[in-house]
Amino acid sequence: MAERGRPRNFDRAQALDRALMAFWQNGFAATSMNDLVEAMGINSPSIYAAFGSKEALFAEAVQHYHTAYADDLPAALKSAPDAAGGIEAMLEAAVELFTRANRPHGCFVVNSVASNAPNGIEIEQTLKELRQGRSKQIAERLTEDVRGGRLRDDTPVQELSDLYAAILQGLAQGARDGLAKERLLTIPRHSRALISPWMADKNSR
Amino acid sequence: MAERGRPRNFDRAQALDRALMAFWQNGFAATSMNDLVEAMGINSPSIYAAFGSKEALFAEAVQHYHTAYADDLPAALKSAPDAAGGIEAMLEAAVELFTRANRPHGCFVVNSVASNAPNGIEIEQTLKELRQGRSKQIAERLTEDVRGGRLRDDTPVQELSDLYAAILQGLAQGARDGLAKERLLTIPRHSRALISPWMADKNSR
DNA sequence: ATATTTCTGTGCTGATTGACACATAAATAG
DNA sequence: CTATTTATGTGTCAATCAGCACAGAAATAT
The missing domain is CATH 1.10.10.60 (Homeodomain-like)
Structure with a gap:
């Protein structure tokens, strides 16, 4: 036709x-x-x-x-053999996405929080779900490791997911404020410490 | 007169x-x-x-x-005897500030990021300095503990400060998105794990 | 070639924006 | 009292906003 x-x-x-x-x-x-x-x-x-x-x-x-820009994050989350590595890779990919040259800095979805449309209820809801969806993806990755025995059974999956999601949003804000990429990249590294108390081979809490 | x-x-x-x-x-x-x-x-x-x-x-x-609302944060930062407690108290005070009833949720300074005025250069600069000022305050608190021997000499003060500041901004975003206070309050607790690898009485890194 | 369909550029529209002119009201000074 | 100063309320201003009407242009179908 x-x-x-x-x-x-x-x-x-x-x-x-x-x-x-x-x-x-x-x-x-x-x-x-x-x-x-x-x-x-x-x-x-x-x-x-x-x-x-x-x-x-x-x-x-x-x-x-x-689909075209933020798709790296869930991919990185699944790339590593364990959740700790996957989350670190995801945070690094986020910094990369948020600080690319010749492109606006920060996360488009996070930047759009305060820029609500007058009739913004519909799209605002979609944006909110996108933001909160990250926490769920992280939770799924953590749950995998709990099931696989790499994380303790009493790992507070949702609480850690919320915390990592908060760091992700903080990275977006920092990037938008103009923080240098090298400075932001130290954050994924140190974030690893959040998960190590819950590794199965440790007995200290 | x-x-x-x-x-x-x-x-x-x-x-x-x-x-x-x-x-x-x-x-x-x-x-x-x-x-x-x-x-x-x-x-x-x-x-x-x-x-x-x-x-x-x-x-x-x-x-x-x-001066009238965000003043609780630096006060809480100095309230505890050590930096770990001070930072946790500051994050808790932030959640409290960001989720009070009968008041807009989130941090006013963070919410104002994307709502730039047409001639917004001046005030935007002030807002950016307010946001980045938190990181410096945290760094000062950490430095105190390094000087006092409670934290190791090789503690990466600036990197940890940036990370805590990122968490703070993430809390603001989460509160604005409507996350429940009880859920947000778990974040300060778990954030403690970021600093414990640098406690002076530990020898593990 | 002619009809039909869809896209493009010019220019407009009613509504809303931030800001202010103007006349009036309410206080003090002398 | 009168003069002066400052605040208030009504009404309005030019500028900008999102959106579209209209006529012409460029393609296909028959």
Whole structure:
């Protein structure tokens, strides 16, 4: 089935990525349609025809970020043989993601917390779930190690997961505030100490 | 020397506190002058006469928050006999501050990250310094313990301070996202494990 | 070639924004 | 009392916001 009508004059995926960069840097509210027109290189009627509304464009940008940028984190979490290594790798991947050159610093999902839309209930809910989803992923990784006998049976999985998730969010804030990558990278290293009291081969609590 | 002219019809300090609540909840950009008029209970010309501009009002709200609300944190940091206890107390005080009922959740200074003003360079700089100031305060507390012999000489003070500061920011985000206080309070407890490898009476690293 | 469909660029719209002009009210100074 | 000073409330300003109407342009279908 061939396409009918005048073909689109721009690359939709590229335009979406540029919109993401604009939102990532300035947040939803502070990014005006004018800013988007400049960043995406197309006029506003084309934006509305292709994406629906500013809010729908933002929602697509969130999905795009999640699949194209933040995908390294769960991958790193599963990369190492044990949870301690996986979490450290995930935190390192996060620092890498949050401090890449020629790209806004910090985590897009975390940066978008305070930049709520006027009708922001829907997308706000999605963002909140994305943030809290990290804690669940970490909890699953820890549970694996408990089941595998590498962590003690009485390991407080949810509490440790919340703590690691908090560190992750702190890394995002620090990166956005301009902390140097080398300085941020010391954090994953020291975070290892949180889990060692719960290693199965230790008897000290 | 008596006052001249018609006296003010509202309590300036109370109006400032109400403005802080509005900014705390919705951020700078998303809080309109109309919102401020409602929250403060006075009309906009009176706001401008008393505070200058929306930006100046926000700057005063930042100072007010810092002195009237966030003052518990450095106090708690110095309360305990050792750094480990002081930091744990500070994190607990932070959770308390971030999850009080009848008040916006989260840290006002952290919430204000993404809500930058159009001419936000000045106040943004102040906010950034407030955030990074916590790390320095923690570092001072740790250094005290190193000097006092309670922590090893090779304790990585700055790295640990950055890590604790990251946890602090993570707590703020979690509180804003609606995590329950009891759940957040487990984080200060487990954070103790970060410092124990550097206690002087241990020989394991 | 003609009709149909879809995209593009110009330019507008009603609503909302931060900020203030103006006249009036309420206090003190003399 | 009158003059002066400062605060209040009504109403309004230009600027900006998100969104879209409209006409022309560029493709396919028949």
